[in-house]
Amino acid sequence: MTPLLAVRGLGVEYRTGRGRLRALDGVGFDVGQAEALGVVGESGSGKSTLARAILRLVPATRGSVSWLGRDLLGMARKDLRRLRRDLTVVFQDPLASLDPRFTLATAVAEPLIVHSPELTRAARQRAVAQILERVGLAPSLASRYPHELSGGQCQRAAIARAMITRPKLVVCDEPLSALDVSVQAQIVNLLRDFQREQGTALLLISHNLAVVRRLCTRVLVLYLGRIMELGPRAPLYAAPRHPYTQLLLECVPTLGRARPVAAAGAGEPASPFAPPSGCVFRTRCRHALGRCADGVPELLADDSGHAVACWRSGELLAGAPGTVTAPSPAS
Helix, strand or coil: CCCCEEEEEEEEEEEECCEEEEEEEEEEEEECCCCEEEEECCCCCCHHHHHHHHCCCCCCCEEEEEECCEECCCCCHHHHHHHCCCEEEECCCCCCCCCCCCCHHHHHHHHHHHHCCCCCHHHHHHHHHHHHHHCCCCHHHCCCCHHHCCHHHHHHHHHHHHHCCCCCEEEEECCCCCCCHHHHHHHHHHHHHHHHHHCCEEEEECCCHHHHHHHCCEEEEEECCEEEEEEEHHHHHHCCCCHHHHHHHHCCCECCECCCHHHHCCCCCCCCCCCCCCCCCCCCCCCCCHHHHCCCCCCEECCCCCEECCCCHHHHCCCCCCCCCCCCCCC
16 A cells, blocks of 8 residues: 655755754655654754655755655645645644734634635634634634634644644644643644544654654654664564664653663764764664674664664663653543
8 A cells, every 4th residue: 555655765954054964864764544653852863854854844855755656855836735735734833833913713714715715704614613622722712813822722723723624644743842741631632533533644753752652653763863763652662672762761751760870871962963973873872882883774674564773683672661651631
């Protein structure tokens, strides 16, 4: 079956005053129908660049992105505009993602005006009222402007705007980081319910591994623009095979467990302007060998589709580093 989204060898480079920055380096993966794929990694790993490159908000310097078998990167603007009905996005900052000149109702209705011009005004109003109710926004808020809403209300509005066209795929770029924990749990439940009800696929960009565990069926781990590990959620969380994935899970705080010494001593990421040779994680890896500097390890998958880019992955297969808990559902 043709995947919704197929990314192959994707690279993004920026030229800055400090030199060339390689934000993505040969990233490849698929997103299937109604699948939820999480992308995790520290700040600077390339997560948001990946989302923006797929959406053609930043130019890719190499590689390909296909949407249902069609070349997305080479697509004409008029065709890309039509595609926005099926491929939508929820951004990190809920307030900045809404036009301050538009009321809530107008902002949510705009995708229908663009993509379903055949709808009457009354039909659009009904659709807006239904989606606002579905995301838990009272009718009295429809005439308000973004600055009159809370962060959680703005993010609900952004989700309503993204979902009103019943898209096939929604890219969520850190949709919870600007919200407090109680609101995060509500938004997680909302995204999960939409995904189940509409069969919408999710590409969730997040640094919150607990949220990714709750929402996603597969997880992609990025570090300095390269894939370290990609696999089904359960085995990846239970027995991570890459030292970087192990480090990320060790650093997740849990009740009664302090941050491990091994994780605390792992150091800071290398500069993306001068990444290490070979495996880019080797300068922080407690298992690195001399050969790790000599060549880039290939991302190799087993029969289950669990892929790891590590020379020593077979030796270092470990048990679970600890329980990662997701936000509790809102009462």
